[in-house]
Amino acid sequence: MKKTRIYMDHIAGTPVAPEVVEAMLPFLRGQYGNPASIHHDGEEPQEALFQSRAHVARLIGAEPEEIIFTSCGTESNNLAIKGIGFLHMGEKKHIVVSAVEHYSVLYAAKALERFGFQVTEVPVDAYGQVNPEDVKKALREDTALVTIMHANNEVGTIQPLQEIARCTKERGIPFHSDAIASVGRIPVDVKALGVDLFSFAASQFGGPKGVGALYCRKGLGIWPLFHGGGQEDGRRTGTENVPGIVGMGKAAQLTLENLPQRMETCKRLEDLLRKGIEDSVDLIKFNGHPQEHIPGLVNVSMRFVEGEALLLHMDLRGVSVAGASACMSITAKASHVLEAMGALGGEALGTLLFTLGEENTEDEVRRTVETLAQVVTMLRAMSPLYKRA
Amino acid sequence: MKKTRIYMDHIAGTPVAPEVVEAMLPFLRGQYGNPASIHHDGEEPQEALFQSRAHVARLIGAEPEEIIFTSCGTESNNLAIKGIGFLHMGEKKHIVVSAVEHYSVLYAAKALERFGFQVTEVPVDAYGQVNPEDVKKALREDTALVTIMHANNEVGTIQPLQEIARCTKERGIPFHSDAIASVGRIPVDVKALGVDLFSFAASQFGGPKGVGALYCRKGLGIWPLFHGGGQEDGRRTGTENVPGIVGMGKAAQLTLENLPQRMETCKRLEDLLRKGIEDSVDLIKFNGHPQEHIPGLVNVSMRFVEGEALLLHMDLRGVSVAGASACMSITAKASHVLEAMGALGGEALGTLLFTLGEENTEDEVRRTVETLAQVVTMLRAMSPLYKRA
Numbered sequence: 001m002k003k004t005r006i007y008m009d010h011i012a013g014t015p016v017a018p019e020v021v022e023a024m025l026p027f028l029r030g031q032y033g034n035p036a037s038i039h040h041d042g043e044e045p046q047e048a049l050f051q052s053r054a055h056v057a058r059l060i061g062a063e064p065e066e067i068i069f070t071s072c073g074t075e076s077n078n079l080a081i082k083g084i085g086f087l088h089m090g091e092k093k094h095i096v097v098s099a100v101e102h103y104s105v106l107y108a109a110k111a112l113e114r115f116g117f118q119v120t121e122v123p124v125d126a127y128g129q130v131n132p133e134d135v136k137k138a139l140r141e142d143t144a145l146v147t148i149m150h151a152n153n154e155v156g157t158i159q160p161l162q163e164i165a166r167c168t169k170e171r172g173i174p175f176h177s178d179a180i181a182s183v184g185r186i187p188v189d190v191k192a193l194g195v196d197l198f199s200f201a202a203s204q205f206g207g208p209k210g211v212g213a214l215y216c217r218k219g220l221g222i223w224p225l226f227h228g229g230g231q232e233d234g235r236r237t238g239t240e241n242v243p244g245i246v247g248m249g250k251a252a253q254l255t256l257e258n259l260p261q262r263m264e265t266c267k268r269l270e271d272l273l274r275k276g277i278e279d280s281v282d283l284i285k286f287n288g289h290p291q292e293h294i295p296g297l298v299n300v301s302m303r304f305v306e307g308e309a310l311l312l313h314m315d316l317r318g319v320s321v322a323g324a325s326a327c328m329s330i331t332a333k334a335s336h337v338l339e340a341m342g343a344l345g346g347e348a349l350g351t352l353l354f355t356l357g358e359e360n361t362e363d364e365v366r367r368t369v370e371t372l373a374q375v376v377t378m379l380r381a382m383s384p385l386y387k388r389a
Numbered sequence: 390m391k392k393t394r395i396y397m398d399h400i401a402g403t404p405v406a407p408e409v410v411e412a413m414l415p416f417l418r419g420q421y422g423n424p425a426s427i428h429h430d431g432e433e434p435q436e437a438l439f440q441s442r443a444h445v446a447r448l449i450g451a452e453p454e455e456i457i458f459t460s461c462g463t464e465s466n467n468l469a470i471k472g473i474g475f476l477h478m479g480e481k482k483h484i485v486v487s488a489v490e491h492y493s494v495l496y497a498a499k500a501l502e503r504f505g506f507q508v509t510e511v512p513v514d515a516y517g518q519v520n521p522e523d524v525k526k527a528l529r530e531d532t533a534l535v536t537i538m539h540a541n542n543e544v545g546t547i548q549p550l551q552e553i554a555r556c557t558k559e560r561g562i563p564f565h566s567d568a569i570a571s572v573g574r575i576p577v578d579v580k581a582l583g584v585d586l587f588s589f590a591a592s593q594f595g596g597p598k599g600v601g602a603l604y605c606r607k608g609l610g611i612w613p614l615f616h617g618g619g620q621e622d623g624r625r626t627g628t629e630n631v632p633g634i635v636g637m638g639k640a641a642q643l644t645l646e647n648l649p650q651r652m653e654t655c656k657r658l659e660d661l662l663r664k665g666i667e668d669s670v671d672l673i674k675f676n677g678h679p680q681e682h683i684p685g686l687v688n689v690s691m692r693f694v695e696g697e698a699l700l701l702h703m704d705l706r707g708v709s710v711a712g713a714s715a716c717m718s719i720t721a722k723a724s725h726v727l728e729a730m731g732a733l734g735g736e737a738l739g740t741l742l743f744t745l746g747e748e749n750t751e752d753e754v755r756r757t758v759e760t761l762a763q764v765v766t767m768l769r770a771m772s773p774l775y776k777r778a
Contacts, residue, residue, distance in 0.1 A: 004428060005430075007430060008507070009422075009428065009430065012425070012426050012430075012431075013421050013423045013628065014421065015423060015471045016417050016418065017422045018418075021414075021417045025410075028410045028413070029405065029407075029410060032405055032592075032598075033396075033402060034402045036401070037398060037709070037711065038700065038701075038712075039700065039701075039709040039710070039711075040394065040706040040709055041394075041396060041397065041401075041709045042401075051657070056712065070460075071459075071460030071464070071599065071627065072460075072628050072630070073627070073700070074615050074618065074626055074627030075460070075615055075627055077617070078615040078616060082614075086503070087670045089503075098534070102617070102618075103616075103617045103626075104615070104617030104626065107616035107617055108616045110616070110617070111616045114475070114478075122683065140583065144502060165563045176598050190617070195515055201628070203421075203628060207420075208417055208630075209462065209629065209630050209631050209632065210599050210629075210631075211599070211630075211631065217771070225467065225471075225614050225615075226467040226493070226501070226614075227464040227467060227492075227496035227497045227500045228466070228467070228496055228497065229491075229492050230492075237463055237492075238461040238462070238463030238464055239402065239461050239462070239463070239590070239592060240598065240600075241460065241461070241597075241598050241600075242598050242599060243598065243599065244598075263512050268712070299401070300733070311427065311428065312428075314428075315427075318462065320429055321428070322426065322428075323427075324393075362555065365536075368611035372391075
């Protein structure tokens with residue numbers, strides 16, 4: 001019996017689809033020309049950028065000229081937030097964020113405090129959801145930007161973007177949403193959502209690392225983070241990452257074709273995983289909204305076990321899962337998302353984040369549940385607190 | 390007889406070495422883990438980043454922790470300039486640049502005018518070279534940064550960085566150099582040059598597009614352009630472009646091994662090209678420093694021909710060359726570099742920029758010269774000015 005490792009950390013990065021690698025290869029091999037060159041060798045790369053932009057735009061219901069290619073989701077978030085902030089500096093000085101944003105949003109907004117901005121954090125409920133009324137109340141005359149994520153990357157909760165967009169539109173305030181965790185996992189239409197800026201990354205839907213995009217609604221100005229030769233209409237200048245962008249285009253195309261199947265698979269495996277955990281581990285709590293969340297994401301807290309020990313023992317037994325977001329691994333802080341949801345109890349509490357992908361199988365889910373049950377039993381056996389409970 | 394196209398626009402991007410593509414492939418195929426993940430799937434990417442950083446550092450004589458990976462040379466330049474500018478904002482407000490910098494330096498510096506900075510442009514001589522005395526004279530009490538490129542990307546002229554570094558060091562002013570055109574073409578040692586910040590890009594020395602680096606001397610602080618999860622020691626956060634960085638590492642390693650041979654080839658072909666042009670086209674002028682320039686670059690102005698017509702007719706006959714830098718192609722402006730050198734005459738003057746690479750051959754050079762002679766003859770035959778001359 002083959003017993004390979006199990007990868008359930010898709011939010012940290014998905015496998016790159018073989019078709020994506022194949023599409024990229026010509027631009028790593030023969031087609032090394034610069035798309036800005038006006039001779040023959042610039043033509044194919046230029047055409048490839050054109051096609052990729054169309055695919056990526058289609059994935060989110062945008063026009064091609066509304067897509068700005070970036071190097072990652074973090075850059076997209078920073079470009080949106082600082083791009084609006086720097087443009088309106090002096091004249092406006094307020095930014096609204098939610099308490100559960102990714103660090104690349106929270107810290108980008110807070111970085112603008114150095115430039116005279118004030119940041120208001122709207123709270124979330126126990127499911128991690130923002131109340132649009134709270135956003136409305138937070139708006140000021142000098143609000144330059146509202147930035148509320150689409151789906152949370154730790155608990156998967158989907159935010160009511162349409163309702164929030166109605167408030168911002170009424171006031172003429174640009175609305176940015178970090179959609180890195182949602183694009184590729186649920187259908188997305190920026191026009192229906194009503195957002196003005198929308199960040200996403202290829203590595204979340206079968207594309208390569210090193211490429212992301214920012215949707216910037218036609219007519220909306222932003223201050224570029226990079227100045228230079230004038231690529232991407234001057235909004236993100238620098239020689240384009242042609243192979244990466246081609247990979248993102250192909251991944252977008254595949255996602256458009258496969259999304260219903262991908263969602264169905266992820267949802268089915270998620271249900272199996274939830275049921276399995278429920279049946280074999282006690283003293284647990286699932287985090288996030290029970291219905292309004294991205295399919296395939298299971299965030300579960302377990303009492304009397306320590307998060308890092310859990311993660312490492314799962315890893316030793318061949319299962320890759322996350323404790324929280326991948327970035328959290330660097331900073332090793334407690335999750336600010338669970339804290340904002342009031343989900344961090346005073347007691348010893350270990351949290352694991354499983355994110356499934358379309359290539360996971362029912363057998364893998366079963367093996368994961370068995371492994372988790374063994375690890376939790378072992379760790380609790382060592383816990384003096386558990387014995388006393 | 391095989392008559393394939395001739396690529397002589399290496400400054401717009403070099404072919405990616407086959408070994409580089411091979412090194413990248415595992416990170417596009419099996420190794421899709423996030424280097425920030427603390428489980429098994431993060432390990433190989435993490436180790437690959439570690440190795441690549443060491444190779445890239447070695448290429449320029451830096452320590453690995455002094456390397457910040459970016460998405461391109463433009464980002465490196467912007468990160469250096471804005472990173473120092475934003476850090477010292479309010480307290481210092483002056484930046485010194487040369488008149489022949491790439492747009493990603495010139496415009497990044499000018500973008501800081503919005504934040505209260507003043508920019509002084511030091512002139513260049515007829516060879517495009519900066520006089521260190523002019524830099525010294527331009528320094529003020531409130532100078533935050535001096536940024537002078539290493540080698541010019543249009544005329545190839547190498548700047549006297551060591552002499553400039555002596556002036557900046559004396560005054561304790563950070564010194565940045567855009568080395569995008571030089572790294573991979575001449576030996577580079579940041580410690581010997583005395584720079585504090587040094588920008589370069591993989592696509593200039595056999596690496597892929599979409600990845601660059603900034604050397605940031607140990608102990609020198611910069612304000613990050615991106616805030617977020619904390620990658621690259623917080624100086625350039627965002628999920629790393631693992632395949633791209635691995636490609637840059639491999640390209641750095643190959644460059645270290647092959648640089649003497651690469652320089653010899655480029656110099657030999659350059660001499661052949663110069664001689665060929667001199668012998669077969671009259672009323673020409675080579676631009677740039679006759680000795681102190683990067684090997685393989687030939688910038689030549691020809692009277693009574695129009696630049697764009699030259700370029701297009703060369704292209705039609707199978708030779709890819711540039712009119713000026715690739716970025717210039719977007720903006721379609723006259724070269725600010727030639728202008729600063731006083732090399733833009735009042736008369737009709739067409740300029741071509743040939744940049745050779747190690748894979749070019751003597752036969753290609755001969756064919757290029759023949760083609761150029763034909764094109765110039767044809768264009769001059771149509772020029773009323775030439776007939777009158």
